[in-house]
Amino acid sequence: MLIPHPLLGPRDAREFTVMGDAGMIDRPDPAAPDAADRFYEYVYLRDNPAGVHRELWFHEYGDRSWLVVTRNTLTHEIVAVELASDVSAKREKSR
Amino acid sequence: MTRLDGGLIDRSKTLDFSFDGKPFRGHPGDTLASALLASDVRLVGRSFKYHRPRGVYSAGSEEPNALVELGAGARKQPNSRATTVELFAGLEAASQNRWPSLRFDAMAVNDLLAPFLTAGFYYKTFMWPAAFWEKLYEPAIRRAAGLGRLSMLPDPDRYEKGYLHCDLLVVGGGPSGLSAALAAARTGAKVILADEDFRLGGRLLAETACLRDVGTLDWISNLENEFESLPNLRVMRRTTVFGVFDHGIYGAVERVSDHMPAREGPVRQALWQISAKQAILAAGATERPIAFADNDRPGIMLGGAVRAYANRWAACPGKRIAVFTNNDDGHRTALDLIAKGVDIAAVVDVRPEAAALGDYRLVAGGVVSGTRGRMGLSAIEVVSGSRKERIECDVLAVSGGWNPNVHLASNHRGRPAWDEAVQAFLPPLDGPAGLTAAGAASGRFSTSDALLSGARTALGALDSLGIRAAMPDLPDAEGRRSVPAPFFHVPGKRRAWVDFQNDVTVKDIKLAHSENMRSVEHLKRYTTLGMATDQGRTANVTGLAIMAELGGQSIPETGTTIFRPPYTPVNLSVLGGGDTGEHFRPRRLTPTHRWAREQGAVFIEAGQWMRAQYFPQPGESHWRETVDREARAVRRSVGICDVTTLGKIDVQGSDAGEYLNRIYANMIQTLKPGRVRYGLMLREDGFAFDDGTCARLSDDHFIVTTTTANAGTVYRHMEFARQCLWPELDVQLISTTDAWAQITIAGPNSRELLTRLVDGFDLSNEAFPFMACSELSVCGGLRARLFRISFSGELAYELAVPARYGRALMARLMEAGQDLGVTPYGTEALGVLRIEKGHAAGAEFNGQTSPAMLGMDKLVSVKKDSIGALMSRRAGLADERRRLVGLQPVDPAASVIPGAHLFGAGREQTLATDEGWITSACYSPHVGSMIGLGFLENGDARLGEAVVAANPLEGQTVSLKVVPIHFVDPEGGRLRG
Structure with missing residues (x-):
């Protein structure tokens, strides 16, 4: 697979380490009243769809960026790639 | 010798080789198969299951029968297809799957047992008693079946991996591939042309009268000259593109020096990863046989292969040749052979309307219903209408039409589509993005169509990249469009082979069908049709057609199995690409590695790192002796250890x-x-x-x-x-792991030693207490960082200097500490010191331990959020009652074994009564016995109690006393001193 890195262009997937569901970005607020339940979901319940999936990939043998890669798990088509820090920063603003 | 005139062999040179120990001769340009056929060798192997005599069947990589062991010793390569092995002087080949000899094979008795060895026999026959399967039946079946044998020796050859990038990859160097490469390369685009053969041309080399105005060889050699002059074109001969991977990545194996006598090339084979923006599948087509009774005898071959041997290799596989066909190609075989002066016994054409195209006997509307000849064909039985006759011949050339080589196009699950008009499966429309088929691979079988479609497909592919290309001048070529009659097998009671390599017959397919194996995927697994080294290249479509007929379905309704990489077998060694032994993964060396080696250190792998494990001294006979000395030296005076790898x-x-x-x-x-x-x-x-x-x-x-x-x-x-x-x-x-060399200086004399190195830095306890850190300079101006931390429990420091000074620092410490008896120590002593001090390490941090188990629950701050803090307080983890304890044997001579499980003294030893396990253990020179750390149920409340460590793997039980985790200096006075 080739992953089109937003800063570096297409890179071989073997330069990356995958961590799965990009939902890991959305760490719950530990002060929330239902924090225990939300952390349980955050840590243990992951989507694993056959189809379009947002995933976290780490450019471990590259620039050490975490990326959010939107990938079709059936065809391996890569629909979108963003810097995870951008995705996370945007989410912070919208909160 | 049966050599004809002409051919693409260099008769001025002779190559000596051997087959089953007998000497033979061939010429440059020969394959092993063509040289054997030219030497009148017909029997070359035995079949997989029935050990039937078999001969060369094809002239390419689809070969199901002619598998041989090549080479000797560690270089022995089993299951090599004689049809693709390029001949060289000194080549050694041997037949396989026979004992004691090829002509007399004891296992041929299997052929008489055939009624018991039908499809799925191993699911039915060897059912009882159940325990016999693993111990008796399966090993016996595995010994009886199978093809070549591995040498079982390490591979002595070198392999390499490489990466290539191009605008257009052309897979196949036949007429369509050549015209595609020509059209594309003239634009200056980066083009790769890969072909599995050692000579470009594909079927052009095997046929006559393909091109009209120009000699075929002249055209190819002009093309090769032009290719040579184009720096943007890379021509890769002997290169098989074996699979399509994601995002335009193609896997290819180049056989760099397999064809050289001493493999004098830089490597034997190279694995290429080719990233191509566009690709053209110009892989041609594979001829399909027609199944009929006893159609597997040596001498029965594919018609296109017989033509290839006669035209390209000037090798005639027999003296009197018959043809069995359902299309015009069979007639072409007869004409080519007649032109070479070969005797044609008859052409048997299933089509009643067929007409002879030359001067030979034609049996129109006839079929071959049986064959004769134990070790090779001697006659065929032909039925036409009510007439049955016997025709003497030693070769039967069978033509059942051509199957486009769609494999790569369906590597991504796309299923090939049956095209009634050409009676063949064509590449799927939903194949890998960027890959388009041309020529015979796309069902365009005539030379003229192949040339045109190759160039046109190249134009289209480049256009999608924004590159404009022009149609090249292409030679006028033959335009025959022969569609085979839909005829796949001759009905009959006797066995008719569909898959030669796996001994699958029409009967087996019928049996599978009658046992309700109706899906093609089930058919494949139940009968093994299309498995093994040839993956059914000559068998699959025929098998499907027969299954369709049995089920009263059409071929498209029946469907096909999926084509997965590799297209042809790939050596595991080239997939490894040389990443074996020391090169399996990167090896990281510490800054003091060479120094440690000079001291005679023994090394151990720690992840990618090589670390000094211990430093044996003259006179020390056992590693324990060395490690005890090193650990004692730290406790008594001062030791130094490279901890850069942290x-x-x-x-x-x-x-x-x-x-x-x-x-x-x-x-x-x-x-x-x-x-x-x-x-x-x-x-x-x-x-x-x-x-x-x-x-x-x-x-x-x-x-x-x-x-x-x-x-x-x-x-x-x-x-x-x-x-x-x-x-x-x-x-x-x-x-910054690699940027700083970090050395531990530990022991009561560590301050004294360090004082001799620092540049006017106050090391007193007041100025630089336990858990202090500072930047400083040492050894007269070298920038450094100093940390007063201790893993051993002794007064200790870690000194970091830029990595390139690591070795010099080590040497300086040894020199400056000579009078103090400074002792280098390795990871073993490091481990002993930390277990004695009760520090948790990898064995305790195994991913299954909670902070409470480690005695660190108080450390988890409640005044702030941190990763894992909230979950560490959830039920389950908060209730966890196992605690890290020290363990000491009641009998000081007893062993403490890590991994042993802990039980209350006198209690039953079951999973339910398990109370924990030993994580780390060592011999402690300080305590004078083995000691251990472990997790024990309520361990913190059981100090002084005796527990039992059970090691059922070795049948050991040891009585242990539960003690505090600090075996050394529990008050911590030493490290603060």
């Missing part, structure tokens, strides 16, 4: 303190510059992740250490937290 992460930024507060379970923000704190990291699920030290050099500058094993994962985790969780924090990370 992960070091530089953390800087105005929010560095806040960031680390969230990373570590314990409080970090309150740490004062110039001080170090122990740090515990949890995973978000609340389990212990890693530990280390956190040193604050200044307000916005920290240095974090990790364990050697987790250096990579901790760094990844910290980057995840920085980028994904808290991008708003002003903090930067960089791994």
Whole structure:
């Protein structure tokens, strides 16, 4: 697979380490009243769809960026790639 | 010798080779198969299951029968297809799957047992008693079946991996591939042309009268000259593109020196990863047989193969040749052979309307109903209408039409589509993006169509890249479009082979069908049709057609199985690409590695690192003796140890303190510059992740250490937290593990030794107490960092200098500490010292332990949030009652074995009564016996109690006393002194 890195262009997937569901970005607020339940979901319940999936990939043998890669798990088509820090920063603003 | 005139062999040179120990001769340009056929060798192997005599069947990589063992000793290569092996002087080949000899094979008795060995026999016959399957039946079947044997020796050859990038990859160097490469390369685009053969041309080399105005060979050689002059075109002969992977990546194997007598090439084979923006599948087509009774005798061959041997290799496989066909190709075979002066016995054409195209006997509307000849064909039985006759011949050329080589196009699950008009499966429309088929691979079988479609497809592919190409001048070529009659097998009671390599007959397919194996996927697995080294290249379509007929379905309704890579077998050794032994993965050496080697150190792998395990001295006969000495030296005077491999992460930024507060379970923000704190990291699920030290050099500058094993994962985790969780924090990370050489100086004399190296730095307890850190200079101006931390429990320091000074620092410490008896120590003594001091390490941080188990639950701050803090307090983990304890044998001579499980004294030993396990153990020279650390149920409340350690693997039980985890200096006076 080739992953089109937003800063570096297409890179071989073997330069990356995958961590799965990009939902890991959305760490719950530990002060929330239902924090225990939300952390349980955050840590243990992951989507694993056959189809379009947002995933976290780490450019471990590259620039050490975490990326959010939107990938079709059936065809391996890569629909979108963003810097995870951008995705996370945007989410912070919208909160 | 049966050599004809002409052919593409160099008769001026002779190559000597051997087959089954007998000497033979061939010429450059020959394959092993053509040289054997030219030497009148017909019997070359035995079949997989019935051990039937078999001969060369094809002239290409689809060969099901002519599999041989090539070479000798460690270089022996089983299951090599004689049809693709390029002949060289000194080649040694041997037949396989026979004993004691090829002509007399004891296992041929299987052929008489055939009624018991039908499809799925092993599912039915060997059912009882059940225990016999694993011990008797399966090993016996495996011995009886099978093809070549491995040498069982390490592979002595070299392999390499490489990466190529191009605009257009052309797979196949036949007429369509050549015209595609020509059209594309003339634009200046980067083009790769790969072909599995050692000579470009494909079927052009095997046929006559393909081109009209120009000699075929002249056209090819002009083309090759032009190719030579184009720097943007890379022609790769002997290169098989074996698979299509994601995003335009193609796997290819180049056989660099397989064809050289001493494999004098730089490597034997190379694995290429080709990234192509566009690709053309010009892989041609494979001829399909027609099944009929006893159609597997040596001498029965594919018609196109007979033509190839006659035309390209001037090798005639027999003296009197008959043809069996359902299309015009069979007639072409007869004409070509007649032109070479070969006797044609008859052409049997299933089509009643067929007409002879030349001067030969034609049996129109006839079929071959049987054959004769034990070790090779001697006659065929022909039925036409009510007439039955016997025709003497030693070769039967069978033509059942051509199957486009769609394999690569359906590597991504796309199913080939049956095209009634050409009676063949064509590449799927939903094949891999960027891959388009041309020529015979797309069902365009005439030379003229192939040439045109190759060039046109190239134009289209380049156009999609914004490159304009022009149609090249192509020679006038034959345009025959022969569609085979839909005729796949001759009905009959006797066995008719469909898959030669796996001995699958029409009967087996019928049996599978009658046992309700109706899906093609079930048919394949039940009968093994299309498995093994040829993957049914000559068998699949015929098998499907027969199945369709049985089920009263059409071929498209029946469908096909999926084509997966590789297209032809790939050696595992080339997939490894030389990454074996020492080169299996990168090896990291510490800055003092060479120094340690000079001291005679014994090394151990720690992840990718090579670390000194211990330093044997003259007179020491056992590693324990060495390790005891090293550990004692640290406790009594001073020892030095390279700890560079521990992960070091530089953390800087105005929010560095806040960031680390969230990373570590314990409080970090309150740490004062110039001080170090122990740090515990949890995973978000609340389990212990890693530990280390956190040193604050200044307000916005920290240095974090990790364990050697987790250096990579901790760094990844910290980057995840920085980028994904808290991008708003002003903090930067960089791994500096390799940048700094770090050496531990431990023992009561460590301060004394260090004083001799520092440049006017006050090391007194008041100025530089336990858990202090500082930047300083040593050895007359070398910048360094000093940390007063201790893993051994002794007064100890870790001194870091730029990595390139690591070795010099080690030497300086040895020199300066000579009178103190300074002793280098390795990872073994390091482990002994830490177990004696009760420090948790990798065995305790195994990913399944909670902070409470490690006795660190109080460390998890409740005044702040940190990763894993909340989950560490959830039910399950908060109730956890196992605690880290020290363990000491009641009998000092007894062994403490890590991994042994702990039980209450006198209690039953079951899973239900299991109370914990031993994590780490060593011989402690300080205690004078073995000691251990382990997790024990309510361990903190059971000090002094005796428990039993059970090691059922070795039938051991040992009585242990539960003791505090600190075997040395429990008050910590030594490290603070």
